[in-house]
Each structure stands twice: as structure tokens, then as C-alpha cells.
Amino acid sequence: MRDQQLQDILRHMPAGIATLLGPELRYGFVNAPMQALLGGETPEGQPFAEHAKVIPHDLLEVMRQVRQSGRPYVAKGYCLPLAGPAGDAPTPRYYDLALEPIQSENEEERGLLLFAVDVTAQEEARQRAHELALETRRLDARLRVLTETAPQITFTVDADGRCEYVSPQWYYFTGQPPTADLNAIWPLLIHPDDRLRVLYQSEAARAAGTGWSYEYRLRRHDGQYRWLLSRALPELHGTHDKPDKPAYWHGAMTEVHDQRALADALRRGEAELRFLADSIPQLIWTATAEGLIDYYNQHTAEYTGLTGEELGPTGWVGLLDPAEQAGAARRWIHCVATGESYEGLFRMRRHDGQYRWHLIRARQLTDERGPCWFGACTDVDDQHRLREVLQTQYDELARTNRDLDTFVYAASHDLKQPLHNLRGLFDELRRTASFDDPEQEVILGMVDEALQQLDTTLHDLAATVQAQRQLTAPTEPIQLAGVTEEVLLGLRTQIQEAQANIILEFEAAPTLVYGRANLRSVLHNLLSNALKFAHPERVPHITVASHLSPVGQPVLMVQDNGLGMRLKDASDPAFQLFERQHPQLAGAGVGLYLLQRIISSRGGHLEVTSTLGEGTAFTVYWFE
Amino acid sequence: MSRAVRPLSDQDLQELLAQCRRDNARDNVTGILFYSHGNIAQLIEGEPAVIEALFQKIARDGRHSHVHKLVEKSIKQRSFADWSMAFHPLESEAFHELAGFFLPHQVPAMPGTLAIADAMLVDLVRQAVFGPGISSQDSVTASV
Numbered sequence: 001m002r003d004q005q006l007q008d009i010l011r012h013m014p015a016g017i018a019t020l021l022g023p024e025l026r027y028g029f030v031n032a033p034m035q036a037l038l039g040g041e042t043p044e045g046q047p048f049a050e051h052a053k054v055i056p057h058d059l060l061e062v063m064r065q066v067r068q069s070g071r072p073y074v075a076k077g078y079c080l081p082l083a084g085p086a087g088d089a090p091t092p093r094y095y096d097l098a099l100e101p102i103q104s105e106n107e108e109e110r111g112l113l114l115f116a117v118d119v120t121a122q123e124e125a126r127q128r129a130h131e132l133a134l135e136t137r138r139l140d141a142r143l144r145v146l147t148e149t150a151p152q153i154t155f156t157v158d159a160d161g162r163c164e165y166v167s168p169q170w171y172y173f174t175g176q177p178p179t180a181d182l183n184a185i186w187p188l189l190i191h192p193d194d195r196l197r198v199l200y201q202s203e204a205a206r207a208a209g210t211g212w213s214y215e216y217r218l219r220r221h222d223g224q225y226r227w228l229l230s231r232a233l234p235e236l237h238g239t240h241d242k243p244d245k246p247a248y249w250h251g252a253m254t255e256v257h258d259q260r261a262l263a264d265a266l267r268r269g270e271a272e273l274r275f276l277a278d279s280i281p282q283l284i285w286t287a288t289a290e291g292l293i294d295y296y297n298q299h300t301a302e303y304t305g306l307t308g309e310e311l312g313p314t315g316w317v318g319l320l321d322p323a324e325q326a327g328a329a330r331r332w333i334h335c336v337a338t339g340e341s342y343e344g345l346f347r348m349r350r351h352d353g354q355y356r357w358h359l360i361r362a363r364q365l366t367d368e369r370g371p372c373w374f375g376a377c378t379d380v381d382d383q384h385r386l387r388e389v390l391q392t393q394y395d396e397l398a399r400t401n402r403d404l405d406t407f408v409y410a411a412s413h414d415l416k417q418p419l420h421n422l423r424g425l426f427d428e429l430r431r432t433a434s435f436d437d438p439e440q441e442v443i444l445g446m447v448d449e450a451l452q453q454l455d456t457t458l459h460d461l462a463a464t465v466q467a468q469r470q471l472t473a474p475t476e477p478i479q480l481a482g483v484t485e486e487v488l489l490g491l492r493t494q495i496q497e498a499q500a501n502i503i504l505e506f507e508a509a510p511t512l513v514y515g516r517a518n519l520r521s522v523l524h525n526l527l528s529n530a531l532k533f534a535h536p537e538r539v540p541h542i543t544v545a546s547h548l549s550p551v552g553q554p555v556l557m558v559q560d561n562g563l564g565m566r567l568k569d570a571s572d573p574a575f576q577l578f579e580r581q582h583p584q585l586a587g588a589g590v591g592l593y594l595l596q597r598i599i600s601s602r603g604g605h606l607e608v609t610s611t612l613g614e615g616t617a618f619t620v621y622w623f624e
Numbered sequence: 625m626s627r628a629v630r631p632l633s634d635q636d637l638q639e640l641l642a643q644c645r646r647d648n649a650r651d652n653v654t655g656i657l658f659y660s661h662g663n664i665a666q667l668i669e670g671e672p673a674v675i676e677a678l679f680q681k682i683a684r685d686g687r688h689s690h691v692h693k694l695v696e697k698s699i700k701q702r703s704f705a706d707w708s709m710a711f712h713p714l715e716s717e718a719f720h721e722l723a724g725f726f727l728p729h730q731v732p733a734m735p736g737t738l739a740i741a742d743a744m745l746v747d748l749v750r751q752a753v754f755g756p757g758i759s760s761q762d763s764v765t766a767s768v
Contacts, residue, residue: 105744128658148670185755215701289752290748290749290751290752291748291751291752292694292749312697312741312745313745314695314741314742315741316741317740318740319742325740326740326743329740329741329743329744329747332744332748333751336751336756337756351632513695564718
């Protein structure tokens with residue numbers, strides 16, 4: 001009964017139990033778990049080796065030796081492929097196998113007790129742990145390579161601020177030996193101006209359990225302090241809602257010296273530009289690519305009495321004269337769309353309500369950050385008013401001048417008729433009246449001469465006005481030879497009387513682009529002068545020649561061997577109206593004045609050289 | 625002005641139009657919204673308290689980012705009769721009949737009650753959203 005009870009217990013144990021007896025290890029008692037392990041059939045008395053195909057050869061050998069030697073053996077974590085149900089591929093399972101010899105005198109009863117405990121779960125866990133350990137080592141190696149090759153210094157500090165780890169870069173950077181006491185040396189390498197701040201911020205972050213990010217200067221191996229960015233985060237465990245107090249902070253330090261220097265330079269540059277813009281007594285502003293103003297300088301606020309905020313992105317247009325606002329706005333929208341420069345003259349309202357003329361200009365700058373606008377409004381009110389005054393005065397003067405010309409012309413024209421009448425009456429008087437006194441004859445001659453002179457004066461005055469009006473006439477290329485021939489034809493009586501010898505030399509510069517009537521006036525005056533002031537004791541020789549000046553501008557020269565004249569300044573002979581060089585000869589003193597006006601108004605000038613009693617040479621520089 | 629987080633489809637725009645018209649009519653908010661290629665610009669008119677709350681709500685709206693206020697000022701009278709929206713739908717046929725919708729070039733002239741500086745702001749913003757060339761009813765021109 002007790003035996004039966006024992007067998008029941010053994011049968012239901014969660015471990016495989018079997019007895020194998022005799023030299024062939026025949027099945028004795030086999031409980032259910034061991035039956036499952038061995039693949040089902042365990043007919044009592046059959047040799048173990050024939051039925052249990054799953055048992056590897058080496059285990060069989062060990063079993064035999066255990067039986068033989070009588071020394072128990074335990075194989076831990078032994079792998080046995082367990083046949084799956086319905087011919088599935090066998091899955092490896094792990095067992096702790098205890099082999100206990102059964103001692104007996106009887107050879108057939110001597111055997112062994114096989115005890116198998118399934119430790120598959122433990123074994124798998126162990127293998128997983130092993131794999132994890134391998135993976136951890138691999139990750140660890142990778143992390144170390146990464147931290148040691150990255151250009152940053154990486155570090156780990158504990159809650160007390162003691163340095164647990166620092167990557168080799170720290171030693172390269174600082175030039176400290178590997179034996180250096182990190183916690184003692186590190187604070188000493190921080191720039192004195194930054195040290196207190198850094199130590200405080202680090203401690204504050206550790207106390208609060210947060211990360212940090214700050215910049216400070218650390219002494220490099222060459223003694224130079226370089227700016228570094230130090231960032232660290234706490235290593236947090238526990239749940240998200242209830243994290244443990246962090247024990248370690250891991251961080252990295254990056255050298256930001258060059259960026260910082262650049263940023264400093266940029267900040268300084270911008271500050272200087274802003275200062276410059278604020279110092280200029282002009283309205284300076286910048287606008288975004290969309291044309292919305294984002295900066296007004298100080299002077300804008302002073303001039304308008306409005307802050308940048310009050311003005312807003314488009315408020316400037318409201319400062320213009322109401323009538324001009326719409327046009328200015330349209331133009332600005334167009335410029336923003338096309339990128340064209342903006343320019344306009346507008347009246348802008350000052351803080352006291354007075355409108356002042358401003359030149360508004362804006363240009364688009366395009367760089368890698370995209371387009372933006374720079375604008376300036378320059379106060380040109382004073383210039384503008386001055387110009388307006390000058391323009392008014394100029395217009396007035398021009399009108400007066402025109403009126404004067406008209407008056408002179410009208411007067412000379414109107415006087416011609418009375419003069420004509422006077423001459424008629426005088427001729428009639430001379431024809432009908434008889435004069436006995438011989439002196440009367442002289443007086444008659446003087447009257448005649450005076451009338452003649454009056455006639456010439458009136459004629460010349462009219463010619464002056466006429467020439468004045470022709471100054472605006474269009475220019476054309478003119479053959480000098482042709483025009484000179486025409487002029488000489490008009491003077492043929494005088495030429496014949498004086499028996500003058502006239503030489504024309506136009507080969508060097510045969511044509512001239514000029515107003516035709518003006519050219520004729522110039523030639524006529526010069527030639528008639530040369531004839532009029534001929535020396536009474538010799539035959540007049542007159543040379544008319546044209547050539548090009550060294551700078552390639554046409555020049556005309558008229559030279560005579562006449563009376564000559566007295567000059568104040570040869571290069572700037574200022575000939576005044578009614579000024580006469582030779583009062584003994586008939587003339588109005590109009591010719592040279594007229595000449596000079598024509599030439600200078602067309603952009604040229606007149607020069608004269610003369611020797612009294614030998615002759616005069618006029619040189620016309622048509623253009624400067 | 626702001627940027628849409630992702631491009632808005634015709635469906636999105638239509639829903640936005642409907643939602644805004646409903647809410648704004650309730651709150652007596654008027655104005656106009658421009659949309660094109662992810663660019664959004666909006667002008668809103670209303671009682672200060674309402675506008676302040678509405679702007680906070682708009683600024684928090686997850687459908688767009690980079691929200692920035694160009695100008696805020698008190699006005700004596702409104703320049704918009706109701707709330708409307710202008711954009712280029714992919715299928716413009718479906719939108720023609722919708723109340724409060726305009727194609728960008730059909731946006732009516734800004735009324736004369738708007739100062740020229742403000743009309744110019746609307747025009748510059750519209751130009752920034754839709755690109756140059758939408759000028760057939762240029763409001764500054766029209767207000768002259």
C-alpha cells in the first residue's frame with residue numbers, strides 16, 4: 001500500500017523519473033513526464049537505447065559509466081530535443097539530469113535512476129542574459145568610440161558635482177596629464193570672470209535635478225581661453241510621474257569660440273549700423289521682402305513725432321500730402337513686386353503739421369537671406385524752395401529779355417519809317433532849296449552822314465534781335481566754302497571798292513555743323529569788319545581759314561592787314577554793345593557784340609590778336 | 625500673417641470658410657482672409673474684446689504656425705460688410721456659388737473708409753500671399 005502510494009507520488013512529480021536496469025539499461029519504472037520526454041513509448045524491460053532515439057550518444061555513454069563506476073553525476077542545462085506533437089520539428093529543451101546509480105549484487109538489478117528537471121526557462125533566460133551582456137559590451141564599445149572621436153568633450157558628474165568620467169578630448173584640450181585630479185583642476189581652468197557663475201549654475205541645476213546649458217571660457221593647452229558651450233542632462237530613473245532624484249548628469253562641451261566671435265562681430269556691426277542710422281539727420285528705414293517696414297531710425301521718430309509702433313508697417317504713406325498718397329502707395333507696391341528702386345519727391349508732414357519736401361529713395365538688397373529694402377527720406381525742402389524761387393526769377397528774366405528784344409526790334413522797325421521820311425524830306429529840301437553859304441554844303445554833308453549812321457544803327461539793332469531769335473534754330477552740316485561765297489557776294493561792292501584780296505582755305509575742315517543763319521552772321525561780321533577797318537595805305541589782304549583744334553574741334557580764323565585795335569585781354573575780348581574801336585569810321589558798335597553772343601551761346605568762344613597799324617586776327621572756336 | 629502647417633485642400637478651405645463664416649457671423653466679426661500655397665493672411669474687425677479673444681484662438685490654432693500680428697488699431701467704422709475669403713481652389717467650379725468666396729483677382733476694391741496706409745497694407749499683404757500681378761482691382765488705384 002505504501003509502495004503504491006509512493007509510486008503515485010513519483011508518477012505525478014513535475015520531474016521526469018525513470019529507472020534503467022541491467023547492462024542494457026532496460027526500462028524499469030518510468031513516470032509520465034519522463035515518458036513525454038522520451039517520446040511516449042517506454043515498454044518495461046526494453047533496452048533504453050533502442051527506444052529512446054532522442055538520447056544522444058554521449059549521454060548514453062555517461063549513463064553506462066555511471067552504472068559501471070557507481071558514482072553519481074549531474075549534468076546541468078543539458079539540451080534534449082523534445083519531439084513536438086504530430087511530427088512537428090523537435091524543439092530544444094534543457095534539463096538538469098541527475099544520474100544516480102542503483103547498487104545491487106544482482107547484475108540485472110544494478111542500474112541507475114534517471115532524474116530530469118526541465119530548466120528550459122532558466123536556461124533561455126541565462127542565454128538571453130548572455131546575449132544581452134554581449135550586446136551591452138558592443139554598445140558600450142560603440143559609445144566609447146563615439147564619445148572619444150566626437151569633437152566634443154563628454155563628461156559625467158554625480159549629484160555632488162564630482163566628475164565621474166571625462167572623455168580623452170578634455171585632456172587634449174586642456175593639455176593636462178592623465179593623472180590630473182579632475183575635480184581640483186577643472187574649476188581652476190575656467191576663466192576667472194566666468195568661474196563663479198559656472199559653479200553656481202551647475203550647482204543650482206544639480207540641486208533642482210534639471211539639465212543645464214551655458215557658455216564659459218576654458219583655458220586651452222596653449223594658455224588661451226576659448227568659449228565652450230556646456231550642456232548636460234540628468235540621468236532619470238523611476239516613472240515619468242515620479243522620477244527618482246537623479247544621481248548622474250551626462251553632458252558634452254562644444255567649442256563655440258569662433259561662432260561666438262562671429263556673433264559678437266555681427267552684433268557689434270549691427271549695433272554700429274543702427275547707431276549710424278540713428279545718428280543721421282535723415283529718415284532711415286528698412287522693410288521686409290513684402291514691403292512692410294520693420295525699422296525706423298531715431299530721426300524718424302523725432303521728425304514725425306510718432307513711434308515706430310504708431311507708424312506701423314505702412315504708416316509712412318499717411319505722412320505724405322493727401323493728394324500724393326495714392327500714387328506713392330501704388331508706386332511702392334509696384335516696386336516691391338518688381339524689385340525696382342523707389343524714388344520720389346514728396347511733401348512729408350512734420351510733428352508740428354508743417355509739410356516739408358523730401359526725396360524718398362529705397363533700394364532692394366538681395367542676399368542669401370532673401371530680399372529686403374533700405375530706404376531714406378532726405379529733407380530737400382530748402383533746396384526745393386530755393387529752386388522754385390530761382391525758377392520763378394529765371395522765368396521772369398527770360399520774359400523780360402524777350403520783351404526787351406521785341407521792344408528793340410519793334411522800335412528799330414518803327415523808327416525806320418520816320419527815318420525814311422526824314423531822308424525823303426531832306427533830299428526834297430536839298431533839291432528845291434538853294435544854299436548860298438559854302439558852309440551850308442558841309443552841314444548838308446554832315447546831316448547826310450548822320451542819317452546814314454542812324455540807318456545803319458537801326459539795321460544792326462534789328463539784326464541783333466534777329467540773330468538772338470535764330471540762336472535756337474536747328475543745326476545742320478554746312479559747307480564753309482559755299483556760305484562764304486554767298487557772304488562775299490553780298491559784300492562785293494565793298495570788296496571792289498577796296499580792291500581787296502581774299503584767300504579762302506577750308507581744306508583742313510571743310511564742313512561745320514551749325515545754325516546756317518548764325519554762321520552767315522558770323523562770317524558777314526568778320527569779313528565786313530576786315531573790309532571796313534582796312535589800312536588806307538595798302539591793299540587789304542584777308543585770309544579765311546578753317547582747321548581742327550588739337551582736341552578735334554573746328555576752328556575758323558579770319559586775318560587781315562588792316563588798322564588793328566587796342567585790346568584789354570586777347571583771350572577774353574569783352575565786346576560791349578555800342579562800344580566802338582574806331583569812332584572815326586561809320587558803325588554802330590554792334591557787330592562784335594553780336595558775334596560774341598552768337599558764338600558763346602552755341603558753346604564756343606572768340607579770341608582776337610591784334611597789332612595797331614598791322615592787322616587783326618579773329619579766331620572762332622566753335623565749340624569748347 | 626502665418627504659414628499653414630500643411631497645404632490646405634479644397635475640402636479644408638471649404639470647411640474653414642464655413643466654420644469662420646458661422647463663428648464670425650455669431651461674434652459679429654468682419655474681415656477677409658487670403659490663402660495661397662500655404663501663405664495665410666487675415667484682416668479682422670470687431671469689438672476689441674472679441675478680437676483679442678479671437679486672435680488668441682487663431683494664434684493657438686494647430687493648422688498654422690509662424691503667426692505674427694502686423695498691425696492692430698482702433699477704427700471708427702468697419703470697412704468690410706461681412707467675413708470673406710479669397711484663394712485659388714483647384715476646382716474653382718465648386719466654389720463659385722459659395723457665399724463669402726472670391727478668386728484672388730475678384731476681391732472687391734477696398735472701401736474709401738480704409739486709410740490709404742491701411743489699404744496699401746492690405747495690398748502688400750495680398751501681393752505677398754498671391755504674388756505680384758493680382759492687380760485688376762487694385763484697391764489703392766480704385767480708391768483714388
